[in-house]
Amino acid sequence: MSDIQTLLQRAKDSLAGTTPGPWDVAEEIDGMRAGRRTVVKATIETSNPYTRTRRVVTVDQTRPHWDEGDRTPELGSAEANVAFIAEARTLIPELVEALEYVIADRNRYHAMWRAVLSDFQALRGF
Structure with missing residues (x-):
């Protein structure tokens, strides 16, 4: 596979098993x-009305894992991560x-170019 095909496959693989989208903050x-705004939720169409909205992930809920973005902006913020x-x-x-x-x-x-090149080479042989 070319690099772009590998990248595509990685992107597809990363979606496997995930909660259907779209996801919202x-x-x-x-x-x-x-x-x-530190929660990612998904709205899923199901037959059960109680499972329609699902929390996918919460960022920094129980405690901050680094200094707050206000004090250390290069670390980003929970809201931006979410x-x-x-x-x-x-x-x-x-x-x-x-x-x-x-x-x-x-x-x-590429296929068209190869056909044109082949035709050109055939004509050149005359």
Whole structure:
């Protein structure tokens, strides 16, 4: 596989077994992060109305794992991390689809180019 094909496969593999998307950022309802947007949740269409929204991950709920982003901005913030995690669940499939389209398009152009080159070489032989 080429590097881009390896990258595509890694992206596809990373989606295996994940909660279906899209994922959204939500506010924590309790604990030290109550009111902060540090939760990633998924809304899933199911037959059971009690499992429609599912918490996927909570970042920094029980205690901070580093200095707060306000004091150490280069470490980022829990809110930015959660937003990135939520976006990745939708972004990766979109990137995979776009890259697969580009690869297929490239392969079509390569096949056309090889046909044109073959025709040119055949004509040149006359």
